Amino acid sequence: MTKGIFPLDQFSGLRTPFYFYDTDLLRKTLQIVKTESEKYNFHVHYAIKANANDRILSIINSYGLGVDCVSGGEIEAAMAAGFSADKIVYAGVGKSDWEIELALDANIQCFNVESIAELEVINSIACSKNKTAKIALRVNPEVDAKTHHYITTGLKENKFGVSMELLDKVLDRAISLSNIELIGLHFHVGSQITDLSVFNDVCTRINIVLKMVEKKGVSIQIINVGGGLGINYQDPNGDPIPDFARYFKIFNENLQVKEGQEVHFEPGRSIVCQCGSLITRVLYIKEGVNKNFCIVDAGMTELIRPALYQAYHLIENISSDEIAEKYEVVGPICESSDCFGKDVELNKAHRGNFIAMRSAGAYGQIMASQYNCRTLPAAYYSEDFK
Numbered sequence: 302m303t304k305g306i307f308p309l310d311q312f313s314g315l316r317t318p319f320y321f322y323d324t325d326l327l328r329k330t331l332q333i334v335k336t337e338s339e340k341y342n343f344h345v346h347y348a349i350k351a352n353a354n355d356r357i358l359s360i361i362n363s364y365g366l367g368v369d370c371v372s373g374g375e376i377e378a379a380m381a382a383g384f385s386a387d388k389i390v391y392a393g394v395g396k397s398d399w400e401i402e403l404a405l406d407a408n409i410q411c412f413n414v415e416s417i418a419e420l421e422v423i424n425s426i427a428c429s430k431n432k433t434a435k436i437a438l439r440v441n442p443e444v445d446a447k448t449h450h451y452i453t454t455g456l457k458e459n460k461f462g463v464s465m466e467l468l469d470k471v472l473d474r475a476i477s478l479s480n481i482e483l484i485g486l487h488f489h490v491g492s493q494i495t496d497l498s499v500f501n502d503v504c505t506r507i508n509i510v511l512k513m514v515e516k517k518g519v520s521i522q523i524i525n526v527g528g529g530l531g532i533n534y535q536d537p538n539g540d541p542i543p544d545f546a547r548y549f550k551i552f553n554e555n556l557q558v559k560e561g562q563e564v565h566f567e568p569g570r571s572i573v574c575q576c577g578s579l580i581t582r583v584l585y586i587k588e589g590v591n592k593n594f595c596i597v598d599a600g601m602t603e604l605i606r607p608a609l610y611q612a613y614h615l616i617e618n619i620s621s622d623e624i625a626e627k628y629e630v631v632g633p634i635c636e637s638s639d640c641f642g643k644d645v646e647l648n649k650a651h652r653g654n655f656i657a658m659r660s661a662g663a664y665g666q667i668m669a670s671q672y673n674c675r676t677l678p679a680a681y682y683s684e685d686f687k
């Protein structure tokens with residue numbers, strides 16, 4: 302028996318909670334990303350922070366994408382999964398010396414740099430190794446991503462990027478340093494952007510910055526527009542793949558790209574989110590005063606997004622066809638925020654039923670913790686159940 306995409310019979314012997322990845326959907330998504338981006342010669346680097354599971358990475362690598370990393374550990378994970386260093390870019394507001402050394406030793410494609418202080422440290426480490434660090438400056442384009450404030454990064458008060466006011470000064474410093482080669486500009490305004498007109502605004506701002514930089518006589522080879530394309534958390538069954546065709550088309554139509562310039566993208570969530578579900582079992586139905594709690598064996602330790610940013614995940618009882626009832630779905634962790642949803646409509650739930658938390662492929666497994674001395678969740682893949 303399967304329920305939707307889930308091979309329920311094969312779940313019965315497995316210890317819950319675990320992540321289940323629909324690798325067919327992942328491959329379909331990657332094929333579309335590849336086809337649509339190649340139409341315009343766009344380069345795509347997968348933002349590995351969304352999910353660094355080794356099987357997922359090796360599938361992504363097989364479609365020829367590069368990787369966007371934000372730590373030394375991510376660079377190591379990318380290389381272990383077979384990505385070549387010349388397709389790795391390294392971003393992040395706080396790079397440690399050992400991470401910079403690791404990236405220089407590996408000969409990665411580019412550092413995305415966010416401040417003069419960081420430029421100077423990378424320059425001096427590169428100098429000591431007799432190397433030149435290729436860098437892109439991360440510019441804060443001051444565009445409102447119209448998304449949750451925790452995941453908005455492009456506003457002026459944000460810690461990310463160089464603000465427009467300081468850009469001139471930072472560019473001058475970058476050009477003056479002997480072991481730094483400025484090759485690009487980098488922009489990333491936020492995550493889970495579903496109003497695609499935001500990307501029109503991003504293009505407009507980038508065009509302004511490019512003009513300003515050109516006036517200084519700096520030649521820019523790489524325009525990295527970041528990630529942030531959102532997905533449909535409400536309807537993962539009806540809308541499993543984001544509209545990459547429209548997304549890339551917006552950039553093709555609005556970004557003023559010169560001969561010889563490359564446009565780079567860094568999607569994370571939009572590639573991996575819909576292929577992952579967290580599978581958990583119902584432990585108890587607990588009667589409350591005005592509601593029933595559905596207590597499951599997964600908690601914020603396996604999927605922290607609801608507790609961390611009040612994120613919504615579609616929750617389905619995949620073991621029952623009985624008439625839906627309302628539950629507050631909670632985990633076993635000793636924190637009040639360990640709640641997956643209030644007023645959740647589930648097919649009438651019983652102890653032992655399997656519950657799927659959908660759209661959990663991004664910022665799910667990778668954020669798991671061992672709080673309460675729990676074991677990190679296992680992962681299973683649809684292609685292994687055939």
Ligand SMILES: *Cc1c(COP(=O)(O)O)cnc(C)c1O
Pocket residue numbers: 348350351369371392489491492493527528529530567568569570571663
């Ligand atoms: C997080 C991040 C991304 C990926 O964001 P998604 O919303 O998952 O696409 C891309 N680039 C940078 C610099 C990031 O920090």
